[in-house]
Amino acid sequence: MIHEIFPVGPLQCNCSVIGDEHTREAMVIDPGDEVDNVMAVVKRHGLTVKQIVVTHAHIDHVGGATKLKRLTGAPILLNQNDYALLKMLDVQAAWVGMKSPGAVAIDASLATGDQVRAGSHVAGVLHTPGHTEGSICLYFAPEKKLIAGDTLFAGSIGRTDLPGGSYEKIMRSLHGPVMALPDDTIVVPGHGPLTTIGEERATNPFLSL
Numbered sequence: 001m002i003h004e005i006f007p008v009g010p011l012q013c014n015c016s017v018i019g020d021e022h023t024r025e026a027m028v029i030d031p032g033d034e035v036d037n038v039m040a041v042v043k044r045h046g047l048t049v050k051q052i053v054v055t056h057a058h059i060d061h062v063g064g065a066t067k068l069k070r071l072t073g074a075p076i077l078l079n080q081n082d083y084a085l086l087k088m089l090d091v092q093a094a095w096v097g098m099k100s101p102g103a104v105a106i107d108a109s110l111a112t113g114d115q116v117r118a119g120s121h122v123a124g125v126l127h128t129p130g131h132t133e134g135s136i137c138l139y140f141a142p143e144k145k146l147i148a149g150d151t152l153f154a155g156s157i158g159r160t161d162l163p164g165g166s167y168e169k170i171m172r173s174l175h176g177p178v179m180a181l182p183d184d185t186i187v188v189p190g191h192g193p194l195t196t197i198g199e200e201r202a203t204n205p206f207l208s209l
């Protein structure tokens with residue numbers, strides 16, 4: 001599996017480019033900004049982007065999706081419960097002092113049980129509301145790797161005080177599908193360093209509540 005993780009934009013969202021080393025097919029997860037950098041990684045590995053997957057509709061995760069779609073022709077996939085947030089990207093841009101990226105159109109909604117793929121590398125979608133109503137995580141079972149969006153961070157969890165956020169729901173998502181994963185699962189959070197499910201089970205103060 002080709003997996004490049006690099007921060008994009010002023011809020012340093014972790015963007016992932018995941019590719020199949022044989023078919024050269026790829027998905028890009030959370031192209032929040034700096035699409036030129038994303039495309040440079042794609043080209044360096046000789047990849048063809050087949051899917052643009054967004055963990056939730058906050059501007060720092062979705063801001064570059066339309067530009068990336070224009071460059072690659074790949075569909076944008078996002079859970080439909082974040083449509084409301086997607087319609088207020090201008091307002092979100094003003095909050096964080098970013099330029100509005102314009103409208104983002106969703107090609108298909110992702111829900112629990114759906115799969116996304118980069119060639120032979122397949123991830124199951126976990127709908128994990130709480131940070132936003134439509135937040136999802138992606139679990140690559142063979143590789144034991146979780147792309148967590150802003151649901152789980154090293155030593156912390158996603159904030160729930162923004163529109164659509166719910167502390168009760170994020171705790172249900174974490175104690176449900178997320179912490180049910182094996183301890184040696186590598187977690188790629190939406191911001192900051194990588195961690196593992198076991199490390200967070202043992203040390204994350206929010207998970208002992």
Ligand SMILES: [Zn+2]
Nearest residue numbers: 056058131150
């Ligand atoms: Zn967020």
